[in-house]
Amino acid sequence: SNPTADALARIDGKLAGSSDARARWLAGEAVRQAILAELDKLATGSNAQCALLLYEAMQAGCEFAPAELQVFGEEVVDLIEGQRAAGKVWSLYSVRSGAGAAEGLRRMLLAIIRDLRVVFILLARQLVMMRNAGELDENDRRALAQLTADIHAPLANRLGIWQLKWELEDLAFRYLQPETYRQIAELLDERRNDREAWIAGAAATLRKALGEAGIEADIAGRPKHISSIWRKMQKKGLDFSELYDIRALRVLVRDVPACYAALGVVHSLWPFIAGEFDDYIASPKGNNYQSLHTAVVGPEGRTLEVQIRSHDMHAYAELGFAAHWRYKEGSGADASFERKIAWMRQLLEGRDEQEDDSALLAAFRTDVIEDRVYLLTPKGQVIDLPKGATVLDFAYVIHTDVGHRCRGAKVNGRIVPLTHQPASGDRIEILTGKIAEPRRDWLSTHHGFLHTGRARNKVRNWFKHADRELNIAAGRSVLDREFKRLALHNVELESLPARFHLRSVDDLYEALALGDVTPTQIARALHEGGRDPEPASARVSPPPKPAAPGKDALVIEGVGNLLSVLARCCQPVPGDAVAGFITRGRGVSVHRADCRQLQRLRTLDPDRIIEVSWGGAHQRAYEVNVLVRGYDRKGLHKDVSNVIAAANVHIFAVDARVNPARNEVTMNYALRVADFGQLSSLLAQLHAVPNVIEAERKL
Incomplete structure (x- = not known):
C-alpha cells in the first residue's frame, strides 16, 4: 500500500465531520505542497510524507486516536512525535508562550536520534515558513526568524545539509537585521554585471589552464550568501570592498588527487594570498565538509576565492546525508549517521530528568551554535569542540573516565594548564592519573576549567554521588x-x-x-543586599569611574546628610561590615569593622563612632590591594597583568619584588573594582595563572 495515499484517505474522512478543520486544511494546501516538494528533493520516502500530512491534519483540528496512528507503523508515529516536540521548542520564541520549550528540545533531539527523517521534515517546514514569513506580523516574523537562526540553521549545518542551511540563514538574517540585509543586497546588485563579467573571464582562463594540464573540471561562479558576507565583515573587521570571496569560483573535479592538481594550476596562474588557504580535505570540518579553499590575486589585481572539491564532495556539501543515504523504508540508520548524531546523545547523556531544562537549552546553544575548533588526538583522530573549549573539555570528549583522571595536557608537545584553549589543528595529549579525582573548582565558571555544559554535567554527576x-x-x-x-x-x-x-x-x-x-x-x-543574585554565567560590566564620596556612596544612619570618605587604612569594599568615625572637617571616615585603626579610635573617642551601612555603593568603583605570589618565570608579570586587564579591572599602581633565594616573586597591585563579585572572579582567574601560588586581597 501507499502510506501517503492511505493518510490522505484517512484525513479526508476526518475532515468530512468538521467544516472548520476542512477550511483550515484547505487554507494550508499551498504551504503543505511546498513542504512535500522539499521532502521529495531530500528523498526522505513515503513514510516521512505520510507523517507530515497526518501532523498537518492534527494542526488543522483533526483528532486521531493512538490506535488509528499505529496503523501506519511505529516509524510514522515517531516522526509525528518529533514534529510535536519541535512545536514546543517554537514556544520558546513565540511571544505568546514559553512553556515546555526546553523539554520540547529534549524530545526533538531524541526523535532525531531515533530517525533522521525527523530533521528533514523540520527543516523543510521551516524553510517554507521562512519563505512565507513576509505575510506574518512583525512579532511573529522576528520570533520565527530567531528560532530559525538559533535552532534550524545550526542543525542543518551540523548535519551537513548546506543547501537548506544557507537559505535558512539568509532568510533569518533578512528579518532579524533588515536594514543591514538591504544594504549588502544593494551593494551586491550595484556591481552585479561587472562582477559576473569578470568572473566569467576568470573562469575561462582557469578552464583553459586546467584543460592544458589534462584536468577535467566543471567551473562555475559560486553564489554568495548575504548572511555569510556579514559574518565575515564582522569577524575580520573588513569593509564590503575588502572581502576576498565576493568574487568566487567553484571547481569540481573527479577525485582527491585531481583536487590538489587543480590547486597547483590555480596557484601557478595567480599569486595566492597568505593566510587564506584552508585544506578541509585533509582536515574535514566537524560536519564532514570537505573542500580546498584558497584566495588569489586574480585578473586586474582583484581578489578571487576558489573552492576546489570532487563531485562526490560537492553532492555531500549540498545535501549532507541526503546526498548519499536514500532512506529505505523499514531500515535503520547506517554507521556514518550514527557518528554524525553522536553529539546529540552526548548532549543528553547523564542529564537528570528532574533538573532545570534551561541547562539543556544552554548546552545546545554552546555545542551547536557556537563556532567550532577542530583538534587532533595523538593518533590523528579529529575532534571538534565549541570555540573556547579547554583541554579539559577535550579530555571529557575522549571519555568520561579520561576527564575524571585528567591531571594535565600537552598541546603540540608542550605542557599547558587545564584552562588552556587550543586552536584548530592543535594536537592534544591528555596526561592522566590512575585514580579518578575530578576537582570541585572545575565546576566554577570563573575558574575557566570547563566551557561545555556536557563536561561540566559529567563532573557535577560525579560529585552528586558523593556523601x-x-x-x-x-x-x-x-x-x-x-x-x-x-x-x-x-x-x-x-x-x-x-x-x-x-x-x-x-x-x-x-x-x-x-x-x-x-x-x-x-x-x-x-x-x-536585597537584589537577586545574577546567574553564574552573567558577564561582569566594567567598573565605572570612581564617584566622589557623598550621599550616593553610603547611607549614614542618625546623622543626616554628611560627607563620607572611605578610609585608606583598610579600604572597605561593599559587603564588608563597616562603621563610621566623625572626623573634624572631613565628614565621616568609613572603616572596616575589624580595622585596627578604628579599634584605636573607638578607645580614644567612642562618642564619635557611628553606625553606617552601604547604600548605592554599586554605582562606583573601589580601591583594593591584591597580593599575587608565585614562582618566578619569564612573562609571569605580563600574564598576571593581562588577566587583570581582560577582567576590565583598572590597575593604578603595582609593586613587584623577587626573592632569588626562593625563586619567588611577590606582586602587590592597587586596583579599582566594581564589587565583591568582580573581585572574587578576578582572584580565581589569577590563581589559575601558571606558577601563581596564591592571589588574595591584602589589607
Whole structure:
C-alpha cells in the first residue's frame, strides 16, 4: 500500500465531520505542497510524507486516536512525535508562550536520534515558513526568524545539509537585521554585471589552464550568501570592498588527487594570498565538509576565492546525508549517521530528568551554535569542540573516565594548564592519573576549567554521588577559601540560602560543592543586599569611574546628610561590615569593622563612632590591594597583568619584588573594582595563572 495515499484517505474522512478543520486544511494546501516538494528533493520516502500530512491534519483540528496512528507503523508515529516536540521548542520564541520549550528540545533531539527523517521534515517546514514569513506580523516574523537562526540553521549545518542551511540563514538574517540585509543586497546588485563579467573571464582562463594540464573540471561562479558576507565583515573587521570571496569560483573535479592538481594550476596562474588557504580535505570540518579553499590575486589585481572539491564532495556539501543515504523504508540508520548524531546523545547523556531544562537549552546553544575548533588526538583522530573549549573539555570528549583522571595536557608537545584553549589543528595529549579525582573548582565558571555544559554535567554527576556530609564539608571549605581571599571575617550567612531558593546553610554549602551556586554569586549577593543574585554565567560590566564620596556612596544612619570618605587604612569594599568615625572637617571616615585603626579610635573617642551601612555603593568603583605570589618565570608579570586587564579591572599602581633565594616573586597591585563579585572572579582567574601560588586581597 501507499502510506501517503492511505493518510490522505484517512484525513479526508476526518475532515468530512468538521467544516472548520476542512477550511483550515484547505487554507494550508499551498504551504503543505511546498513542504512535500522539499521532502521529495531530500528523498526522505513515503513514510516521512505520510507523517507530515497526518501532523498537518492534527494542526488543522483533526483528532486521531493512538490506535488509528499505529496503523501506519511505529516509524510514522515517531516522526509525528518529533514534529510535536519541535512545536514546543517554537514556544520558546513565540511571544505568546514559553512553556515546555526546553523539554520540547529534549524530545526533538531524541526523535532525531531515533530517525533522521525527523530533521528533514523540520527543516523543510521551516524553510517554507521562512519563505512565507513576509505575510506574518512583525512579532511573529522576528520570533520565527530567531528560532530559525538559533535552532534550524545550526542543525542543518551540523548535519551537513548546506543547501537548506544557507537559505535558512539568509532568510533569518533578512528579518532579524533588515536594514543591514538591504544594504549588502544593494551593494551586491550595484556591481552585479561587472562582477559576473569578470568572473566569467576568470573562469575561462582557469578552464583553459586546467584543460592544458589534462584536468577535467566543471567551473562555475559560486553564489554568495548575504548572511555569510556579514559574518565575515564582522569577524575580520573588513569593509564590503575588502572581502576576498565576493568574487568566487567553484571547481569540481573527479577525485582527491585531481583536487590538489587543480590547486597547483590555480596557484601557478595567480599569486595566492597568505593566510587564506584552508585544506578541509585533509582536515574535514566537524560536519564532514570537505573542500580546498584558497584566495588569489586574480585578473586586474582583484581578489578571487576558489573552492576546489570532487563531485562526490560537492553532492555531500549540498545535501549532507541526503546526498548519499536514500532512506529505505523499514531500515535503520547506517554507521556514518550514527557518528554524525553522536553529539546529540552526548548532549543528553547523564542529564537528570528532574533538573532545570534551561541547562539543556544552554548546552545546545554552546555545542551547536557556537563556532567550532577542530583538534587532533595523538593518533590523528579529529575532534571538534565549541570555540573556547579547554583541554579539559577535550579530555571529557575522549571519555568520561579520561576527564575524571585528567591531571594535565600537552598541546603540540608542550605542557599547558587545564584552562588552556587550543586552536584548530592543535594536537592534544591528555596526561592522566590512575585514580579518578575530578576537582570541585572545575565546576566554577570563573575558574575557566570547563566551557561545555556536557563536561561540566559529567563532573557535577560525579560529585552528586558523593556523601551529603562530604559535599557540605567541601562547600564550607570552598566558601572559607573565598572569604579568606576576599579578606572577609564574621560573615552572616543565615539570610543567604533564601536568596538562592535553598532551605538552609548546609544546603547552600552542598550547592557550592556541586557547582549549582558559585562563590562569585555569594560575594555578589553580599554586595547587592536585597537584589537577586545574577546567574553564574552573567558577564561582569566594567567598573565605572570612581564617584566622589557623598550621599550616593553610603547611607549614614542618625546623622543626616554628611560627607563620607572611605578610609585608606583598610579600604572597605561593599559587603564588608563597616562603621563610621566623625572626623573634624572631613565628614565621616568609613572603616572596616575589624580595622585596627578604628579599634584605636573607638578607645580614644567612642562618642564619635557611628553606625553606617552601604547604600548605592554599586554605582562606583573601589580601591583594593591584591597580593599575587608565585614562582618566578619569564612573562609571569605580563600574564598576571593581562588577566587583570581582560577582567576590565583598572590597575593604578603595582609593586613587584623577587626573592632569588626562593625563586619567588611577590606582586602587590592597587586596583579599582566594581564589587565583591568582580573581585572574587578576578582572584580565581589569577590563581589559575601558571606558577601563581596564591592571589588574595591584602589589607
